[in-house]
Amino acid sequence: MKYLSEYRDPEMVExxxxxIHHITTxxxxxxxxxGGQTHSLVKNGILNMxxxxxxxxxxxxxxxxxxSVSVIDEAIFLAEQPHVIFCSFGDMLRVPGSKKxxxxxxxxGADIRILYSPLEAVQLAKNNPDKQIVFFAVGFETTAxxxxxxxxxxxxxxxxxxxxxxxxxxxxxxxxxxxSDTNNTIxxxxxxxxxxxxxxxxxxxxxxxxxxxxxxxxxxEPVDLLQGILMAVKQLxxxxxxxxxQYTRYVQREGNRMAVDIINSVFAVNDRVxxxxxxxxxxxYEVNEQYKNxxxxxxxxxxxxxxxxxxxxxxxxxxxxxxxxxxxxxxxAKCKPEHPLGAPMVSSEGAxxxxxxxxxxxxx
Amino acid sequence: xxxxxxxxxxxxMPKFDFDVITLxxxxxxxxxxxxxxxxxxxxxxxxxxxxxxxxxxxELNGKIAFSTDSYVISPIFFPGGNIGDVAVNGTVNDLAMCxxxxxxxxxxxxxxxxxxxxxxxxxxxxxxxAAEKANVxxxxxxxxxxxxxxxxxxxxxxxxxxxxxTNAFIHHRNIEAGDAxxxxxxxxxxxxxxxxxxxxxxxxxxxxxDTTNLNHTVLALVSKYGKDIRxxxxxxxxxxxxxxxxxxxxxxxxxHIDQKLIPVQEQVESACEMLGLDPLYVANEGxxxxxxxxxxxxxxxxxxxxxxxxxxxxxxxEVLADNGGKVILKSRIGxxxxxxxxxxxxxxxxx
Numbered sequence: 001m002k003y004l005s006e007y008r009d010p011e012m013v014e015x016x017x018x019x020i021h022h023i024t025t026x027x028x029x030x031x032x033x034x035g036g037q038t039h040s041l042v043k044n045g046i047l048n049m050x051x052x053x054x055x056x057x058x059x060x061x062x063x064x065x066x067x068s069v070s071v072i073d074e075a076i077f078l079a080e081q082p083h084v085i086f087c088s089f090g091d092m093l094r095v096p097g098s099k100k101x102x103x104x105x106x107x108x109g110a111d112i113r114i115l116y117s118p119l120e121a122v123q124l125a126k127n128n129p130d131k132q133i134v135f136f137a138v139g140f141e142t143t144a145x146x147x148x149x150x151x152x153x154x155x156x157x158x159x160x161x162x163x164x165x166x167x168x169x170x171x172x173x174x175x176x177x178x179x180s181d182t183n184n185t186i187x188x189x190x191x192x193x194x195x196x197x198x199x200x201x202x203x204x205x206x207x208x209x210x211x212x213x214x215x216x217x218x219x220x221e222p223v224d225l226l227q228g229i230l231m232a233v234k235q236l237x238x239x240x241x242x243x244x245x246q247y248t249r250y251v252q253r254e255g256n257r258m259a260v261d262i263i264n265s266v267f268a269v270n271d272r273v274x275x276x277x278x279x280x281x282x283x284x285y286e287v288n289e290q291y292k293n294x295x296x297x298x299x300x301x302x303x304x305x306x307x308x309x310x311x312x313x314x315x316x317x318x319x320x321x322x323x324x325x326x327x328x329x330x331x332x333a334k335c336k337p338e339h340p341l342g343a344p345m346v347s348s349e350g351a352x353x354x355x356x357x358x359x360x361x362x363x364x
Numbered sequence: 365x366x367x368x369x370x371x372x373x374x375x376x377m378p379k380f381d382f383d384v385i386t387l388x389x390x391x392x393x394x395x396x397x398x399x400x401x402x403x404x405x406x407x408x409x410x411x412x413x414x415x416x417x418x419x420x421x422x423e424l425n426g427k428i429a430f431s432t433d434s435y436v437i438s439p440i441f442f443p444g445g446n447i448g449d450v451a452v453n454g455t456v457n458d459l460a461m462c463x464x465x466x467x468x469x470x471x472x473x474x475x476x477x478x479x480x481x482x483x484x485x486x487x488x489x490x491x492x493x494a495a496e497k498a499n500v501x502x503x504x505x506x507x508x509x510x511x512x513x514x515x516x517x518x519x520x521x522x523x524x525x526x527x528x529x530t531n532a533f534i535h536h537r538n539i540e541a542g543d544a545x546x547x548x549x550x551x552x553x554x555x556x557x558x559x560x561x562x563x564x565x566x567x568x569x570x571x572x573x574d575t576t577n578l579n580h581t582v583l584a585l586v587s588k589y590g591k592d593i594r595x596x597x598x599x600x601x602x603x604x605x606x607x608x609x610x611x612x613x614x615x616x617x618x619x620h621i622d623q624k625l626i627p628v629q630e631q632v633e634s635a636c637e638m639l640g641l642d643p644l645y646v647a648n649e650g651x652x653x654x655x656x657x658x659x660x661x662x663x664x665x666x667x668x669x670x671x672x673x674x675x676x677x678x679x680x681x682e683v684l685a686d687n688g689g690k691v692i693l694k695s696r697i698g699x700x701x702x703x704x705x706x707x708x709x710x711x712x713x714x715x
Contacts, residue, residue, distance in 0.1 A: 004630075004633060004634060004637060008696050008697060009697075010696060010697050010698055013697040013698070014698075042701065043695070043701060044695040044696075044697055044699045044701075045694075045695045045697075045698070045699015045700045045701045046697070046699050047699075048699060048700065049698070049699055090640075116639075222695075222696075222697045222699075336707075337707035338707045356704070357702070357704050358701040358702055358703075358704075
């Protein structure tokens with residue numbers, strides 16, 4: 001069962017755990033960037049297997065969690081326009097906007113479709129010339145190439161009924177925002193393997209150097225995560241701060257040039273508001289001037305009031321690693337997956353949802 | 365479970381006046397009469413239905429179980445079956461989970477105007493075949509037609525009456541710490557078979573729904589193991605995780621399961637990984653969970669594995685006093701976590 005069992009091998013897990021326990025002499029705080037990694041750590045029960053002096057904090061790498069309320073409001077605005085078919089990845093639907101979520105919007109009659117690929121949205125546009133198809137282009141650098149490709153494809157097909165609502169976010173600026181915070185406690189990062197599959201390793205080197213912080217590009221399976229943690233702890237114990245690659249089966253130093261080229265042909269870097277964190281300069285992608293006809297913000301002339309975040313949600317502190325979900329007074333009480341106050345409780349990758357779903361065990 | 369029922373060629377479609385169902389077919393007039401005569405009464409003919417009365421009257425001896433379910437599957441045809449199979453098997457199985465042998469079913473249709481007559485016929489034939497296999501009679505029914513856009517092709521409701529086996533003592537109150545948790549086969553096949561056809565999710569697969577009737581399998585076990593079978597439940601919507609959570613909440617005992625013991629077909633597991641879904645929450649249609657007294661669990665499993673509906677059955681965990689009210693999963697790598705109820709639908713992840 002290739003890629004389903006090898007990296008979940010209990011013997012390898014045991015061996016890595018043993019070595020981590022063996023070499024750890026001091027307390028270290030590591031942040032895994034990606035929500036997929038958070039989920040795997042919690043789902044496989046890894047957090048309880050690590051030495052007590054290793055603390056894992058859960059980073060901002062869940063695109064659902066960091067998408068701001070006002071972008072959700074923009075999505076809802078578009079979905080409610082006549083003749084629009086609004087297409088999205090599944091887990092964006094439950095995220096609360098300032099008044100409602102896309103799921104509630106769908107229940108009230110908006111035509112909202114869950115898709116797995118933006119290219120399916122282009123196909124929808126081709127098949128429905130009397131409808132406007134809008135794709136909610138969210139995600140980190142990982143999903144940017146396919147979203148960009150959908151725009152290139154639509155242009156090639158001369159479709160004038162396709163556009164995207166881009167809300168892409170970039171990892172390195174977020175890492176810098178966390179590291180430069182005066183309250184920062186993070187000693188090392190596990191960088192997101194899939195983001196680096198696209199972008200490569202080089203852009204992390206100045207960050208590691210500037211903040212003297214080890215960065216290990218890490219995969220998502222139990223064996224990957226434990227090996228990544230081991231590599232990071234080894235560096236910390238030796239006082240090193242290199243960029244290392246655990247996820248060698250996918251990540252190459254230069255990344256995927258073809259994917260990066262297509263990103264650069266469609267998107268321009270811009271400032272982006274991160275839910276709970278605020279504006280981080282140069283931390284997002286927006287559709288560039290050349291493809292502005294495919295930018296839903298321009299096409300539909302979106303001009304809605306910018307909504308405020310819910311004050312009861314401490315998602316910013318959670319995503320910067322300053323607080324754990326259980327330290328939030330609303331966790332599990334006012335804020336549950338069925339009534340989320342903020343996005344980290346919504347997405348299956350969100351730190352709060354992961355804790356709510358999988359933690360809470362009494363050890364016997 | 366491997367024997368799959370396909371549309372029997374011995375039931376040629378009768379000649380209807382229309383290619384599609386029209387509002388007139390639900391009007392109670394001549395069109396309704398014709399549809400019922402050739403589509404229902406002739407096909408499902410039995411002594412009670414043949415009376416063509418407003419309801420069926422009959423005598424039953426013993427303790428009775430009564431269950432109802434509505435079926436709103438989309439798409440209605442899927443690999444391994446269709447809405448008709450599920451509508452019969454679902455209610456038959458609900459009765460089986462009470463330790464009851466299904467005897468009589470009611471059959472209610474809500475059809476959307478414009479639904480193709482030949483598709484309706486295919487569903488009817490599947491219902492007939494599934495009912496024969498489960499040895500249950502359809503004795504009363506109803507057909508309504510709603511305007512185009514007010515339904516989704518075809519909705520079916522079935523209610524069933526069955527006689528509870530005299531050896532059955534199935535109640536969550538009977539569950540004790542130490543009992544074994546048994547699943548009758550590979551999980552998550554039905555949900556993935558359906559999902560493989562939905563718009564936006566289409567992928568190539570040979571995964572088939574596991575829909576089947578479990579009454580013969582379950583009743584044989586109930587007859588032999590009696591009180592040692594504490595509890596039975598079919599993990600349909602919400603999957604294995606939801607059933608275990610329900611019973612954990614009811615009993616306030618801890619339900620401890622081991623991921624490496626839970627049977628899942630490799631293809632289904634791969635599809636779940638690809639779609640970002642957890643097989644524990646994916647629907648099944650031909651499975652049951654049994655909570656069995658520890659001392660009888662081995663023999664129960666042995667017998668179950670000899671049945672065509674239990675070839676892949678496995679003991680997947682045990683009931684313990686600790687972590688009362690919770691379902692605890694030991695992951696493949698030995699870590700432990702809580703398995704909660706699902707909130708709403710499982711939504712596919714971004715990346």
